[in-house]
Amino acid sequence: MAQNISKKISPYIGNDKILSEFLKKTSELNSGKSSVIIINGSKGMGKTRILNEMNSRAEQDNLVKVMCPVNQPTGNIALVDLAPFSTFGEIILNLRRNKKAAKIQLFQSISLTVLASLPIAGDFFYAGKEISKDLKEYKENLDTNKANQNFIDILSNISKKKNLVIFIDNFHFADTHSAELLGSIIKNLDKFNILFVITVDKSSHVRQLFNFKLIEYIKSQDVTYLELQKFNSDEIINAINDYFPDEPINQGIHAWFTSKTHGNPLAVYKYLEYFKSNNLPLANVTNHELESSIPSELTGLFLSNIMKLSESDRNLLSHCALIGYEFPLTLIAELMKTDLLTIIKQLRSIQNATGIIQSIGVRTTFGEKVTHYQFSQPLYAEQFINQLEYEEKKEIKIIITNLYKKLYDNTDNLDVKNQIMPYLLSNAQDTENNELIQNIMQTHHDEAVKNHSEITKDALKNFMENMRSTFNLELENEAGEGEGLSYIDQDSDDLVMDPFAFSGTSDVDSTLNFAETAETVFQSGPSLTWEELVELSLNPISEDTIKKIEHFCSITTSNNEKLKANLLLAKIFSATERYEKASRILSAMNYQVDRDTPNPIDILFLNTKAILEFRNNNINEAIKILQNEAAPLSLRLGPEYKLLTLSNIALVLREVDLKESNRYKDIVLKQAKVLKFEDFLQDFQKQLSIID
Incomplete structure (x- = not known):
């Protein structure tokens, strides 16, 4: 249905300025000027739609264009780092399939050399193998810098013969190696005749360090940064x-x-x-x-479609959603313990009746060709997962883990094992099978050492750094590892000061760069937007501020915004020693923390609740909430939530265990310095001095 809608609504609506800028940059490309366009938009703002429209308009004889969507990985976002350079690998593969690019002399053999050098590469690696059965003859064990240069050389070579326009959708899901490569390209645009058009969701909380790197790119004079605007x-x-x-x-x-x-x-x-x-x-x-x-909210609309399905169809799609946003038929058939034809018939019926899912054709998966389906909107997958109880999710995840483990054990082909590995690790993590994770990672590390594969070792290192699951020792190690974080933007230190700005919703992105003064906000009247509300809360609190937040709670139609606004009120009342009011607000929220798939509001709620207990002299209860509940969940979100939780633990422990508090304090100070959160450091040190 989403596709039908996009055909009925003109892509010009709300996007005419962005389309004009794209046409301008295309014209400049013909004159030899390369550039990069980064388009930011949160969920539902039309990133894919505008990119498809640009792609349809880029029709010139001397131009080669390629579209590369980056899919959200199944499970932990860190899994993308097990496929180094995968985004740019997809670009090279798509260029090989492009008739104009394929005619360029030597491109076919050079591109195979690049593809063959990537040892853990997922679907695009297998598509490359289909092109040439002799891919192994191109195999070369490269280090990361050499591979990086190879990509630059091949793109430069093609673009000097044909102007290149490369569209990348949802780049915030790209692997770290691809992000570094984009930075290298931006710094060397004079070597290319190329136009990159890239969409990102800067408000996404899933990879905040990655987003800080995007902020650095956005500030480059060679990058045109555009924001998708809401409809007026x-x-x-x-x-x-x-x-x-x-x-x-x-x-x-x-x-x-x-x-x-x-x-x-x-x-x-x-x-x-x-x-x-x-x-x-x-x-x-x-x-x-x-x-x-x-329905009063968008989620209600999605649910209204879901509830039209039979119980059998809902159960099937819940299983599909636990596999991922995209899922292969063979795995679904095994999971449901039925034959392929029955699954095909049921999924096709759901697709035709609702548009909730759609077939995306045949893909090569784990060495075999198989039809894949995907949910037409990520929110559908989330809603189907939410239909299941915690125990159901865990049991199904265990079955899925066992299916991947069976596939992994039944093949001797290392390339196939490499492709299965991210999916196996993701589900093993969800089921807390740490022994399996350790065994798989050790096997692949030993293989990388044996084959002198520096890229593989780098990929495993990136992955493990992002998958840390213990709280104390590993955080201390992490605090001492400043390398690789030095690119974080100097102006990003305000980000952690307002954790509400990283709620992961579609409405808060503009809180990253406040454009209005406090005076302007106070003059805006009682009906504030969420962005204005957050900005208002960063200024000295007055009774007028509290009234405006309370009014916002009474009029907003978004449950998500209401939850955040109530937490903001509880935080303010707690800070101003109105503990009874703060307690009443938290009790009235009747909020249930989702320990299976935590979100930012879970962390904010637990921290607010713990600080309130602390201020009410219930110190043991505060420590219990922070250490046993908030801390493990914070590790699965962005660094600002980890810092928020760690700093609160340090402050609370000050009253009962100075030595332990100092240990947490040292971790916080090191991490905040690495992340260059200067304002946060000052505020944290001020709080420490008050207690001491």
Whole structure:
């Protein structure tokens, strides 16, 4: 359905300036000027849609274009580092399939040399093997720097013969090696005739260090940074008219759409689809129908589609979602203990009836060709996983782990083992099978040493650094490892000061760079946006501030925003010694922490709750919440949540165990210096001095 919607809504709506900038850069490319466009947008803002539109417009005889979407990995985001250079490997592979690029002399053999040098490379490596059965003759054990230079050389070689336009979607999911390579290309653009158009979600909390690197790239004079904007009221009207071109529209519907969607394009489209599929005429729909019959939030729309399915279909898709956003039919058939034809028939029926999933064709997976399906929106996969109880998720994950382990053990082909490994490790981590993780990692490390594969060793090192699961010793080791973090932007020190800015929702990205002054915010009236609310909270707190936050809680239609605003109030009341009010707010929230798939609000809630207990002199309870609950969960999110939790542990322990508190304090100080969070350091040291 998402694809049908994108055809009905003009890509120009809200994007005319971005499209104009792209056409300008394409024209400059013809004059020999290379450039990079980075387009930022959070979930639902239309990153893929605008990229597809640009791709369709880039039609010139002297131009070679290639599209490379980067998929979110199954399980821990650190898994992407087990596929070094995979994003740029996909680009080279897609160029090999491009008729214009394929005609360039020597490109075919040179590109195979590059692909063959990548030992842990997933799907694109196998696609490369299909092109040439003799790929092994090109095999060369390279170190990371040499491989990096090889990519630069081959892209430079092609672009000097044909102008290159490379589209990369969702680059925030790319591996670390690919991110480093992009930085090298930006610094050497004069060696290319190339235009990169890259979409990112800078507000995503999953890889904050990676996002800081993006901030560094954005500041380059050779990079054009653009923000996808929410629809304004006129653009919402245009979208409605685009979708219902021949129907008279009730004028009140415009205000309703603005209120419910906050201008998020995906939300606008999904509500339009809801009106269409439920035969609700926009000309005479009543206010009662709008308020009572239609889901109040986007998740409700997704759930309304889900609940139309039979219990059997919902169960099947919940299993599919636990495998990943994308899933192969063979694995689903084994998981459901049925035959392929039955699974194909059931999935095709779901696709035709709802559009929740879609076939994406045949892929080479674990050495065999198999049809893959994917969810049409990541939110669908999340909702199906949420339909399961914790015990169900864990049992299914154990079965999936065993299936991958069986595939892994049944092959002697090291390349196939390399492809299975990330999926096996991801599920082993989810089921806390640490022994299996250790054995697999040791096997592949020994193999890398044996074959002198420096890239593999680098990949394993990156992966292990991101997969640390113990809390004390490994954090201390991490605090002493400053190398590799020096690229973090000097201006990013404000980020950890407001953990609410990293909620992972689609509405908070602009909190990274506050453009308005406090005076402007105070003059904005009682109906604040979430961004204004966060900025307001960073200024000295007044009763007027509290009233505005309370008013925001009463009017926002987003449960997510309401949760964050209530936490903000509890934090303020706790800091101003109004402990009873803070306790009432936390109790009224009735919030349940998701220990299976933690999110930023879980960490913020636990830290707020612990500090309140501390201020109420319940020190043991505060330590228990921080060490036993918040700390393990914080390790699975960005560094700002880890620092927030560690600093609070250090402060609370000050009252009962000075030696242990100092140990945590040292870790916090080292980590904050490595991350260059200067404001956080000052605030933390100030809090320590107050207690001491």
